[in-house]
Amino acid sequence: MFRMQKPLPPEFSEAGDSFLIESIKRSKEILGESLFILGHHYQRDDIIQFADARGDSLALSKLAAAQTAAKYIVFCGVHFMAEAADILTSDDQIVILPDLNAGCSMADMANIDQVSLCWQDLEAIVDIKNVVPITYINSAANLKAFVGRYGGSVCTSSNAQSVVKWALNKSENSKIIFFPDQHLGRNTAYDLGFNENDMVVWDPHMELGGNDKQELADAKFILWKGHCSIHQRFSTSNIADFRKQYPNGQVIVHPECSHDVVSEADLAGSTDYIIKTITAAPTGAIFGVGTEIHLVNRLATEHPDKTIVSLDPLVCPCATMFRIDLKHLAWILNMLTKGTVTNQIKVEKDIQEFAKLALDRMLEIV
Ligand code: SF4
Structure with missing residues (x-):
């Protein structure tokens, strides 16, 4: 999903690291306990040094929710994580993403229109009551809301097995549609004793995801054709x-x-x-x-x-995580010291309600 980050003022875009570091320190001092900075493990070190807590996406969202004294939660991570933090924090807390262009290429591989079309296709082929949608936490809030609305759950890479087991136990005819990461879905299914004959891949750019009706009717797992490029x-x-x-x-x-x-x-x-x-x-x-x-x-x-x-000496960093840098962090904090909130991530109320249902379901399962 393309989001537009407006250019930073030259004071920050052209500044050197020492100015930016001093500016961040000063802003942190001024904002005190009203500010809590979260840093995902994949962030660069010069950002992590300013994080009040670091962790993976779910751990950080839970930490954000626990920081009731903090009015401003600055999430140094990517867009879907900031959305999850907004869903889990109280209404008077404000979640901020320093660069709006920090998305996740995997999360962008499944959007609500594609998933809704897939669901319609499946309704015509199988008893849809048996289909349990599971979304990896690396997905947009409206997809989390979709699975909440249709009786499914969110999962993380730590709890995917438990969530999939829960879904399989819903009925003996349970069938799972897992998005957006085919690899986590496949690896989890293998771990639970299934094999490739139990799975099909759904390519959103092909009719019936590139499958025939019988294959979809027979499959226990429908794996969305998404992946993490890293x-x-x-x-x-x-x-x-x-x-x-x-x-x-x-x-x-x-x-x-x-x-x-x-x-x-x-x-x-x-x-x-x-x-x-x-x-x-x-x-x-x-x-x-x-x-x-x-x-x-x-x-x-x-x-x-x-x-x-x-393992790969040529591996590149996650390009979207890398967008969060000292310039954006210094700018966003400086704006807060002036009482101006920019880059707030706010999930709409109706999406929030069902997305929270899907997140809470996951937390109950594990
Ligand atoms: S590492 Fe992969 S899954 Fe994680 S934010 Fe980057 S692209 Fe998305």
Whole structure:
């Protein structure tokens, strides 16, 4: 989804780092407890240094909700995360995204019109009461509202298995449509003992998603054709290269990686799982990590007694996360000190109600 960030005033767009750092420190001091800055693990270090808390998207949203003294929540992450924070925080808290162009390419691979059309097609083929929609938290608020309205749930990479099990247990004929990340959906289905014959992929740009009616009627899982451009880059040849260089090393990857990569890895799990596993490993441990490069580099810096390298030496950072920089953070905070709120992320009331239902359902399941 394209959003337009207006150009920053030259005072910030042309400023050097030392001016920006001083400006952020000054604004933080002025705003005091009314301000809480959240930093996603994939943010660059110069932003993370100013975060009052860091975490993955759900952990940060929960933290935001717990910060009742903070009127302004500045979310250094991407758009869907700021939306989730707005849904979970109280009405008098204001959530701000420093750069409106910080979206998520995966979240943008499924939009409400495409998902509604898919649902209409499925209604004509299967008993729609058996279809449980599950959306990954990396999705727009109106998709979370869609799954809330139709009896489904949100999931994260930490709890996808529990949420899918819950959906399968709703009835013996339960069928799941999982969006927008096909890889997390597929990896979760495999983990639960299903195989490729149980799954079809829904390509929103093709008639019936590129399937025939019988395939859709037979499938237990309909996986939306979306992916994370960062995690999909990791390949089995990256793993082979790492093993050649570090025969005693372990490969740990995020479940947004493709199934063949997850199958060949020693360990797979959410961002939180990756951090905890590496932190708990003994001195001398060696890890080849398949996730966003800023997190991998930070882990390497924080654990100098271990060898921590990216599985793909050419991996690029998440371009949209990278949009949040010192210039935007300094500008947005300076505006707040003047009493002006810019870049507020506000989810409409009716969307908020059903999206919260889907988020609450997830929190009840896990
Ligand atoms: S790393 Fe992937 S899923 Fe995460 S924000 Fe970037 S594009 Fe989206």
